[in-house]
Amino acid sequence: MEGQLTFNNLPSRIDAALVGLGVIYVPEDSVAELVAQGKLECVLEEWSAYFTGYHLYYPSRKQHTAAFSKFIDAVRYHPT
Numbered sequence: 776m777e778g779q780l781t782f783n784n785l786p787s788r789i790d791a792a793l794v795g796l797g798v799i800y801v802p803e804d805s806v807a808e809l810v811a812q813g814k815l816e817c818v819l820e821e822w823s824a825y826f827t828g829y830h831l832y833y834p835s836r837k838q839h840t841a842a843f844s845k846f847i848d849a850v851r852y853h854p855t
Contacts, residue, residue, distance in 0.1 A: 789815075802826065 780796060782788045785805055792799045792815060803823075809815040817823075831850060833839075839847070 780791060782791065785801060788799045788801055789806060789809070791797065793809070798818065803810075803817075803826075806815050810817060829850060831847065833843075833847075
């Protein structure tokens with residue numbers, strides 16, 4: 776493989792891999808369906824970093840704005 780491609784967004788990287796332009800490094804959940812369909816395959820899995828989720832750090836004030844409280848609720852992990 777010669778050269779290097781640089782993309783600004785995830786869909787462009789996925790499209791490039793789908794047409795055979797190279798190997799991509801993307802979050803697994805963004806291509807899970809394509810992998811299940813056999814359109815893409817995982818390589819170098821032992822070198823892939825495990826994503827433990829997002830972390831939110833904020834001041835421990837007793838009262839947050841309504842908007843901030845809604846944001847916290849939206850990103851908080853809720854197992855189903």
